[in-house]
Amino acid sequence: MHILLCNSSITKNLPKVKGKILQDYSTSGRKRPWRERKIQSKLLAGTYLYLNKLTGIPDYKFKSIRVNECGEYLKFKECPAGHREGQKLVSANFCRDRLCPLCQWRRAMKLAYQVNTVCHLALLEQPGLKFLFLTLTTKNVKAENLGAAIDQLNYAFKKLMKRKEVKQVVEGYFRAIEVTYNSTRDDYHPHIHAILAVKSGYFKGHNYIKYDRWVELWKQALKVNYSPIVHIERIKSRKKGDKPQIEQDNEEYMRAMSRAVAETAKYSVKPEDYISEDIESVSNIVLTLSDALKGRRLISYGGILLEMRKKLNMDDLEGENVDLINITKEDEEEKCTCPICNSNLIDIVYSWRIGLKEYIG
Numbered sequence: 001m002h003i004l005l006c007n008s009s010i011t012k013n014l015p016k017v018k019g020k021i022l023q024d025y026s027t028s029g030r031k032r033p034w035r036e037r038k039i040q041s042k043l044l045a046g047t048y049l050y051l052n053k054l055t056g057i058p059d060y061k062f063k064s065i066r067v068n069e070c071g072e073y074l075k076f077k078e079c080p081a082g083h084r085e086g087q088k089l090v091s092a093n094f095c096r097d098r099l100c101p102l103c104q105w106r107r108a109m110k111l112a113y114q115v116n117t118v119c120h121l122a123l124l125e126q127p128g129l130k131f132l133f134l135t136l137t138t139k140n141v142k143a144e145n146l147g148a149a150i151d152q153l154n155y156a157f158k159k160l161m162k163r164k165e166v167k168q169v170v171e172g173y174f175r176a177i178e179v180t181y182n183s184t185r186d187d188y189h190p191h192i193h194a195i196l197a198v199k200s201g202y203f204k205g206h207n208y209i210k211y212d213r214w215v216e217l218w219k220q221a222l223k224v225n226y227s228p229i230v231h232i233e234r235i236k237s238r239k240k241g242d243k244p245q246i247e248q249d250n251e252e253y254m255r256a257m258s259r260a261v262a263e264t265a266k267y268s269v270k271p272e273d274y275i276s277e278d279i280e281s282v283s284n285i286v287l288t289l290s291d292a293l294k295g296r297r298l299i300s301y302g303g304i305l306l307e308m309r310k311k312l313n314m315d316d317l318e319g320e321n322v323d324l325i326n327i328t329k330e331d332e333e334e335k336c337t338c339p340i341c342n343s344n345l346i347d348i349v350y351s352w353r354i355g356l357k358e359y360i361g
Contacts, residue, residue: 022350022359025084033105034359038071038352040101040275047279047286054283063097070095071102072352074359077345079338086338086345088331094324098293099286101271106324107317111265111299113328114314115174116258119195121308122172128200129171133260135231136192136218146188146292153177153190156221161302163217168207172197172303176264181273181285193264197304235260268298
């Protein structure tokens with residue numbers, strides 16, 4: 001079964017576009033994937049509708065309607081001269097569904113910003129802090145066991161952080177659960193990515209935890225009879241030809257932090273794992289993920305990073321009313337003029353055109 005709204009065949013012999021196609025770019029010059037994520041959201045809406053017909057569960061029909069309408073319009077303030085620096089999203093109708101690719105993308109951007117900001121403030125509060133990037137895994141599980149496996153990961157991570165030898169060195173943490181789907185084996189791989197803030201003398205002191213010990217500690221926390229895969233590395237920067245630069249006010253170091261944060265704060269589930277034009281083929285995956293993620297927290301903070309998050313009074317990104325329009329604090333500021341030419345910004349509303357598969361303003 002294919003969803004007609006996004007079938008590639010409808011793009012043939014399209015009429016000329018009347019209006020302006022959305023061109024939204026990040027500060028680094030990368031084009032933002034509004035179009036690609038909206039197409040994926042339409043496909044997810046079709047899958048939810050298929051699940052409603054298959055199971056008779058009304059919730060899937062409601063999900064289908066909400067996701068289908070997600071991002072149907074986007075209101076921007078823009079510079080009339082076309083300067084990208086003057087472009088700013090000011091309004092949109094986001095559905096906030098856990099699996100919606102459009103909302104996942106916005107949530108991941110905001111999460112990366114929040115974690116970077118929290119870590120930076122922690123460094124200002126405790127200049128000697130160092131950071132570790134930690135990945136903790138468990139064995140793949142079948143669909144019916146995914147929810148229980150996520151609960152086990154959450155519980156085991158809490159136990160790990162409470163171990164005496166861990167508490168002696170870890171000042172705070174951010175952790176996120178990611179779930180990937182293995183199509184060859186038809187099973188799921190839930191795992192944890194975490195940023196650990198450790199004391200300044202961690203790498204030289206007698207409390208340093210070696211790799212094999214991390215594996216053993218995680219094995220004990222999981223209560224399994226095998227050695228789970230663990231990856232841990234020090235977050236540091238290195239300028240070519242120089243010794244490692246680890247001072248917290250070093251620009252290279254903050255870039256290294258950003259790369260680790262981006263890996264930790266990415267999508268909880270990759271859209272490519274459950275989005276397809278052949279909605280029958282992915283319906284069971286969507287059903288499994290929707291049920292397994294419902295009501296479960298996938299991100300958490302602890303220690304000094306939790307304290308900094310509270311001090312910054314940041315949004316709960318797993319809340320029902322999370323703001324997905326404003327990503328950074330700067331986005332929340334009222335902007336009336338372009339910072340380049342000082343022209344008054346104008347409002348442009350972009351609407352999703354099904355047949356064209358584009359945002360047109």
